[in-house]
Amino acid sequence: MILAIQPEETVRSFVARTLFIKGKHSSEEVFRKFPKNCALRSDIVLIAEMQGWIGCYGFNKILHKHTNYPLDEVFKNIQDISYSRGEYIGDYYCYGSNRTPAGFCPICVADDIKRLGFSFWRRAHCCELKVCAEHNVELVKRCPYCDKPFCQGGHDLNVMWSACEGQHLKGSSVTLNTDPFELKKAQIFGEILSAPCHLSEEAVLTVLDEKVNQDNNLKLRIWNSRYNQPLGYTIKRRLEIVKEARFKNRLPHGETTDFIIQAILGTYEKFSDFVIDVKAYGDETRPIESLWSTYISGHQESTHFVEENYDQGVGVWCCPFPAKDFLRMWDWRPVYYPCCSFERPKRKGHQPRPERVENAPPGVQRR
Ligand SMILES: [Zn+2]
Ligand SMILES: [Zn+2]
Known part of the structure; x- marks a missing residue:
């Protein structure tokens, strides 16, 4: 029997509770092997599967409901259609430690x-x-x-x-x-x-830029001693980056959301009032769950996504925002997909040597 994870319970609590109740020897291997120090993507995926939450959808569901990861992802770039960017195929982020x-x-x-x-x-x-x-x-x-x-x-x-x-x-x-x-x-x-919808990062920054500018103390407050940057400047700078990125269809690098949360705390009494102002900007507010099946599969000139379809058991590739400026940097990248590579056009000079890709996208389970 698998215990049920409780609403708001941390993944670490669920693992510890299972081991405590069932005993180390009678618990499934995924619980026994769950790392004490730093839980990585692969550890989280296995725990989600124990609840019957499969694939990228299941991984994002457990992140959104049972970790503090939403603090990083609720404010989302409007051109990002994935919940956790490339996390589902990476192994870098630490999802909680003892x-x-x-x-x-x-x-x-x-x-x-x-x-x-x-x-x-x-x-x-x-x-x-x-x-x-x-x-x-x-x-x-x-x-x-x-x-x-x-x-x-x-x-x-x-x-x-x-x-x-x-x-x-x-x-x-x-x-x-x-x-x-x-x-x-x-x-x-x-x-x-527990936000039901993603809020557009550009809308969030525009609203906060205006509010923070009305309060000189807040505007000049150093929000993080490590960066030694005033809050007002940080918001303005990020807003410029986000706007330019949208214009060029080039997803900006991820950024901490600490300064956004600090600015909200400094300018609003209620989160619901903030949400009203953000919605007035006009960008779409997307339901959180609608992004759970999709992950970023690569950043070349443009950002590529894969949406997992559990009825068909396939991943569907898409590139909804092709980059407007063309760097040609990746034009000759020798990537060879054994199943579906096209023949490359013949060119003079250096010829790419086909290589098998190291990390093929994960398989998709069928429901
Ligand atoms: Zn309480
Ligand atoms: Zn004690």
């Missing part, structure tokens, strides 16, 4: 136990947030009985289902939050995590 401290809200835990008989670790309580958006109480980030953090070097996640010094976490005392900013931040993070 070095990130977990946390919990004592009221959520007590409610879960009343409702389900057990609790679990929620994604919004395992990031930088300090407050539970639902109950406005401080998140517990260290064990109330021995002061250990819930990460590497402290307690592992199993303490949620066992005890520390004979005491269960549900008995933790509740501290009401008194900082309205932390509550607002938790609520806005929550709304981004």
Whole structure:
């Protein structure tokens, strides 16, 4: 029997809970082999499959519902028709590690136990947030009985289902939050995590550029000491890049969304008001789920996508925004697809040597 992952439960919590309940020896191999430190794409795909969520769609579904990845992807370039760019065929991103401290809200835990008989670790309580958006109480980030953090070097996640010094976490005392900013931040993070639609990055930046410019303090605030850049400048610069990229049909490189979230927190009280302003820009708001089956298969001059079709069991290639300027850089790239390469036109000079591609696109399961 496979346990069901709970709404908002982190992938790491689900894996730990399965191993705890079923025991190491009776759990499936994918749970036993799930890495403690850094979970990569291939680890996440296997866990999604255990829930019956297959292919690129299943991978993106688990990312969107059970990790904090939506904070990176909800604000999306209008020419990107994939949920997680090329992540589905890459192995670079770390989707959570045991070095990130977990946390919990004592009221959520007590409610879960009343409702389900057990609790679990929620994604919004395992990031930088300090407050539970639902109950406005401080998140517990260290064990109330021995002061250990819930990460590497402290307690592992199993303490949620066992005890520390004979005491269960549900008995933790509740501290009401008194900082309205932390509550607002938790609520806005929550709304981004459960956003039903992607918001156009260009629309988001245009709205924020105008708002931030009205507030000199915010405009000049250094949003990240590492880059030493004022918030107003960062938004304006990214907006220029995004607009130019759209004009040329050339998808810009990915960028952190920290500064966008900081600007929203600095200019809006409610995320819904921000969404209204963004929609007024006129760009399409695309339902999140509509992008789950598609991944970026390559960036040559233009961005190429593959959409997986689970009824037919095939991947459908497309290139909806062919680049307007033509670099000719990739014209002679010797890529050889054994099944369907066309004969190349004969040219003088250097001849490409056909090579088998290293990473063929993944196969597509049929439903
Ligand atoms: Zn709570
Ligand atoms: Zn403890």
